[in-house]
Amino acid sequence: MxxxxxxxxxxxxxxxxxxxxxxxxxxxxxxxxxxxxxxxxxxxxxxxxxxxQGLPPKGSAPHTCSQPDPACAGCDLDRAWTAHEAFKDRYRAKWREAAARRDAALRATRHAGHTMAMSRRGPYCLSCKRGEPYLDEMAVERAVQGQPPSRLSPAEREAAVIHLRLSTPLSYTRIAEHAGCSERTVIRICKANGLLRKQRSLAA
Structure with missing residues (x-):
């Protein structure tokens, strides 16, 4: 060739x-x-x-063969659609297996020792659930001082951001460094609690 x-x-x-x-x-x-x-x-x-492009729609090449005929366009289309659907089923099965392995690895590392629950979308962690009522005040205090622990729950991070926004003149970037998150997360928390500069000026 x-x-x-x-x-x-x-x-x-x-x-x-x-x-x-x-x-x-x-x-x-x-x-x-x-x-x-x-x-x-x-x-x-x-x-x-x-x-x-994809395959022609099912039934677009009609045929009346009693037995599959390789020379018949209708038979070939039916066979192609059957093989195509089987290929997609195998792909979905491999994707579900990979997702299960990924979830198992995540539970064994990030969520080790946490309380897990199941939903239609898969397992999720109740210990990391957004808005959980329990707050570790020591973790919040460490975040305020700029030494956040390795893991902060969303509620603890939100409390630290609000405290820094109200009690210090730090910028969003410096607050993000203290809380161990991104500047975008800080802005989202401030916006949800009416603590953006524009919101505070209007309130005043």
Missing amino acids: SGVRPAGSGRHLITCACCGRRRPHKARGWCSRCDHRWRYFGQPAGGPPLPG
Whole structure:
């Protein structure tokens, strides 16, 4: 097969027979993107759909074959749709497995020893739940002094930001450094509690 092999690559550059772009060869005269699209859409006999397109709608190629016929466009479309849906099911299963592993690792590190609960979106931590009534006053005091602990609950961080905003002339950036969060979080907390400069000037 003719083609130029780019430096550092194990594949020849070709003009893809599907998309017409100059890319490394993957298989059947197609680039890797078109080959993946062909597999994703169930390996239709006519080759991969063009970029940005998918399979024709189900039933758009009617047929009356009693047995699957490889030469029948309707049979090939039905088979491609079945393979395409099976491919998506396998992809979703792999995604759910990866999400479960990620959640398990998060529970074992960041939420170790915390109280966990289940929801439709997966497990969440009750100990880190926004707005929890319990506040560790020592943690808030450390944050006010600029030495926040390794973990602050959202309620503790909000209390520290409010205290710094009311009792010190520090800027949003310096408050964020004290509370161990971003400046955007500080502004959001101040806006929710009416502590922005504009809100305070209007109140005065």
